[in-house]
Amino acid sequence: MFSKVAFVLSALVLAVSANDQCNTGDLYCCNSVQAANSPSAASVLHSVGAVVQGITAQVGLTCSPLSVLGLGANSCTQQPTCCTGNNFNGLVVIGCTPINL
Secondary structure: OHHHHHHHHHHHHHHHHHHOOOOOOEEEEEEEEEEOOOHHHHHHHHHOOOOOOOOOOEEEEEEEEOOOOOOOOOOOOOEEEEEOOOEEOOOEEEOEEEOOO
């Protein structure tokens, strides 16, 4: 079982590295990625005290970090993303770009 997990995670790292999709940020697994000015994202941003005006980046909603090592149950069944901005306890992460693996 460990070898399967290691193989999948190695493929994940290689896919991300090969495509340069996340060379400046952190990998997250988010329930959704939306424009910061969308009603649902703006509501969450406001609830955590983030200033919404002028934010044009996409934000990840309900995110958890993806570890490169992948120890434990660390898989993403939602949207894998690369995020470069602030993380508000995983509720919202600013500066996210969905990635395809």
